[in-house]
Amino acid sequence: MGILQGIIVGFKEIWAHKLRSFLTMLGVILGVAALASMFAFVEGMFAGWKQAMEEQGGLEKLSTNESQIPEKQRAYRHIGRQRRVWDMVSVRVNVPGVVEVSPEVDLQGGLVRYREKRTWAPVYGVGRGSLRVNNQRVAQGRFITDVDRVRGARVIVLGSGIVEELFEKNAPVLGRMVYFRDEPFRVVGVMQAYGLGFRGMRRGHDFMRWRNRFSYIPLETGMEYFTGNKDLTWLNYKVGDTRRLDRIAEAIQNTLFLTHRRLLNFSIGTNVEMFERFNEITGAFGISLGIIASISLLVGGIGIMNIMLASINERIQEIGIRKAIGARDRDILIQVLVEAVVLSLTGGLLGVGVSLALTGVIGVILRNTFSAPVVRAGPLVFAFCVSVVVGILFGLYPAARAAKLDPIEALRYE
Amino acid sequence: MRQVGECVACLEHVTKVYSTGSVAVTALEDVSVEIRAGEFIAITGPSGSGKSTMMHILGCLDRATSGRVILEGRDISEVTANERARIRNARVGFVFQAFNLLSRFTVQQNVELPLMYAGVGRRERWERARRMIEVVGLGDRADHLPQQLSGGQRQRAAIARALVNDPALIFADEPTGNLDTKTGGQILDLFSELHKQGRTIVIVTHDAEVAARATRRIALRDGRIIRDSGW
Numbered sequence: 263m264g265i266l267q268g269i270i271v272g273f274k275e276i277w278a279h280k281l282r283s284f285l286t287m288l289g290v291i292l293g294v295a296a297l298a299s300m301f302a303f304v305e306g307m308f309a310g311w312k313q314a315m316e317e318q319g320g321l322e323k324l325s326t327n328e329s330q331i332p333e334k335q336r337a338y339r340h341i342g343r344q345r346r347v348w349d350m351v352s353v354r355v356n357v358p359g360v361v362e363v364s365p366e367v368d369l370q371g372g373l374v375r376y377r378e379k380r381t382w383a384p385v386y387g388v389g390r391g392s393l394r395v396n397n398q399r400v401a402q403g404r405f406i407t408d409v410d411r412v413r414g415a416r417v418i419v420l421g422s423g424i425v426e427e428l429f430e431k432n433a434p435v436l437g438r439m440v441y442f443r444d445e446p447f448r449v450v451g452v453m454q455a456y457g458l459g460f461r462g463m464r465r466g467h468d469f470m471r472w473r474n475r476f477s478y479i480p481l482e483t484g485m486e487y488f489t490g491n492k493d494l495t496w497l498n499y500k501v502g503d504t505r506r507l508d509r510i511a512e513a514i515q516n517t518l519f520l521t522h523r524r525l526l527n528f529s530i531g532t533n534v535e536m537f538e539r540f541n542e543i544t545g546a547f548g549i550s551l552g553i554i555a556s557i558s559l560l561v562g563g564i565g566i567m568n569i570m571l572a573s574i575n576e577r578i579q580e581i582g583i584r585k586a587i588g589a590r591d592r593d594i595l596i597q598v599l600v601e602a603v604v605l606s607l608t609g610g611l612l613g614v615g616v617s618l619a620l621t622g623v624i625g626v627i628l629r630n631t632f633s634a635p636v637v638r639a640g641p642l643v644f645a646f647c648v649s650v651v652v653g654i655l656f657g658l659y660p661a662a663r664a665a666k667l668d669p670i671e672a673l674r675y676e
Numbered sequence: 677m678r679q680v681g682e683c684v685a686c687l688e689h690v691t692k693v694y695s696t697g698s699v700a701v702t703a704l705e706d707v708s709v710e711i712r713a714g715e716f717i718a719i720t721g722p723s724g725s726g727k728s729t730m731m732h733i734l735g736c737l738d739r740a741t742s743g744r745v746i747l748e749g750r751d752i753s754e755v756t757a758n759e760r761a762r763i764r765n766a767r768v769g770f771v772f773q774a775f776n777l778l779s780r781f782t783v784q785q786n787v788e789l790p791l792m793y794a795g796v797g798r799r800e801r802w803e804r805a806r807r808m809i810e811v812v813g814l815g816d817r818a819d820h821l822p823q824q825l826s827g828g829q830r831q832r833a834a835i836a837r838a839l840v841n842d843p844a845l846i847f848a849d850e851p852t853g854n855l856d857t858k859t860g861g862q863i864l865d866l867f868s869e870l871h872k873q874g875r876t877i878v879i880v881t882h883d884a885e886v887a888a889r890a891t892r893r894i895a896l897r898d899g900r901i902i903r904d905s906g907w
Contacts, residue, residue: 267792278780583776586737587837588765588793590758669737673776 268597272604286569287609289562294613294649297555301641302621304548306634311540317456319396321504321533326497329529342525344493349521356517359510362500364395365481369488372443376428383424385477387484395500403436403451410480418447422455423474445487563656570602570660581664582672595665602657610649614642684844684876685734686710690743692729703729705899716871717878718890726899727880735847736763748844765793769838773850775830777822783833784818790841808836828859848879864889
């Protein structure tokens with residue numbers, strides 16, 4: 263007997279007991295739906311978090327922060343130097359792996375005013391490198407340039423969130439004068455809103471809303487008008503090759519060691535730990551959800567086994583007849599196995615459908631966030647294949663039992 | 677069709693012991709018998725005499741505990757399960773008291789089933805099955821389900837199924853047991869007809885009237901042959 267005929271017989275058998283078959287398949291449907299949806303949710307979380315991290319500069323970003331001087335260097339802390347632009351210059355010149363630098367000064371934010379409207383904005387003094395180091399984009403106009411810095415120009419690049427609050431919709435922004443802490447600045451650019459253009463998501467997320475308020479003026483302008491000294495708050499770098507991250511961080515450390523007169527009043531920070539934690543969390547989520555999904559698939563498989571055993575009991579005589587007219591053990595095995603697989607296969611297909619519907623609905627609910635589920639073909643196919651494997655595994659025992667029946671006893675069975 | 681008188685199957689000192697737990701029941705004891713082509717044999721005896729067991733061993737459904745079973749010149753006492761299935765499929769045909777048709781399949785599909793296990797192609801299967809259904813006189817019922825047929829018609833379908841692979845031997849276990857006298861007689865007429873066409877038929881029965889139709893009668897009691905009319 264061919265496999266194809268077995269499949270046809272299997273489908274007929276399922277159709278003959280519609281309700282029973284459906285209840286049997288329910289376990290597999292739910293299991294596959296859970297498995298496939300789990301993939302989509304973890305994938306969505308992964309993508310969302312990854313995007314959030316990319317928008318903070320990603321793995322390529324290194325930063326130098328202020329740090330406590332170690333105990334044994336305390337005695338000559340007075341010779342120490344603050345982080346200044348020359349640090350950046352020496353890193354740029356001496357560390358080949360660094361492809362971009364961004365000296366930044368935190369101006370602590372303040373009121374930004376345009377005509378009668380005013381709002382609070384976090385403002386930073388930066389150079390042109392900030393754009394690349396922090397993975398940002400300008401939506402309108404331009405960013406801060408070297409010329410702005412040299413001239414100490416009073417220009418500002420506004421965050422999209424600020425523009426939304428201060429300006430009418432579609433009103434011209436470039437070239438307008440705004441006041442930051444009562445100093446006039448000409449708007450030369452508007453930053454791209456975070457989260458826009460990626461999987462069609464907009465705003466949402468408080469963190470991103472906060473990021474969308476960030477506004478920028480030239481570094482030297484900020485120092486001159488607001489901080490009154492030449493100290494930098496952050497020294498950020500972009501690395502070309504993340505595989506050499508450790509070596510490059512070490513090289514930066516060595517360079518700054520010299521420019522800081524061997525005083526360790528700084529530390530090098532990377533996003534590695536963040537990425538590792540993120541990968542860990544994603545992995546843990548995947549594993550725990552996978553286990554739950556597997557349990558439900560297991561239950562589905564047991565359901566199949568149960569129903570196959572029951573249906574064999576109902577058909578002992580049939581098996582006897584088939585054997586009497588020449589069915590080999592293998593023919594019976596295949597017949598029962600195919601039926602189990604057809605059950606689980608149909609359940610798997612329905613499960614994939616349920617998963618698509620589920621992720622679709624949840625996707626609509628979560629569309630404004632970074633955690634909207636991502637449906638990919640691979641996991642769906644995988645979940646479906648798992649259902650087929652479950653069918654084979656849990657069909658094997660009933661099938662072997664049916665195949666081993668003694669034909670005479672089976673024929674006599676009432 | 678083989679030469680009349682040629683040996684089709686024989687048992688040589690066959691003993692069959694069933695052991696259920698601690699109790700051993702001897703169903704056949706040192707039975708030797710020879711079945712020749714073209715015979716119409718009735719195996720008779722009270723229930724428990726071992727007549728069904730004898731048929732099962734001859735028909736490759738069961739194994740002898742000791743002794744040799746020879747089918748078409750070949751010793752089948754020691755062949756593998758797969759080979760036994762092949763022999764059941766191609767060399768013998770069974771007709772049962774309870775018809776034993778698959779209720780979810782039509783007559784046509786039931787008759788095709790042995791051919792399917794034999795690996796015969798779909799079109800040839802259909803044609804051969806249809807021809808055999810017509811031979812047993814069910815041509816207009818081929819697409820009916822068993823439960824839509826009368827007992828006699830069901831038994832005809834079962835006979836068609838037994839014949840479809842052109843077996844060397846046909847075994848019938850109380851084929852009229854579930855039928856009234858009239859339809860039973862018709863089924864026996866069909867067997868006689870088949871016998872006239874040269875088929876070798878073995879009927880197991882305890883009905884003297886049925887046995888009277890046969891050309892040779894073998895009587896069993898307590899697992900031994902007590903009378904063999906010879907051929």
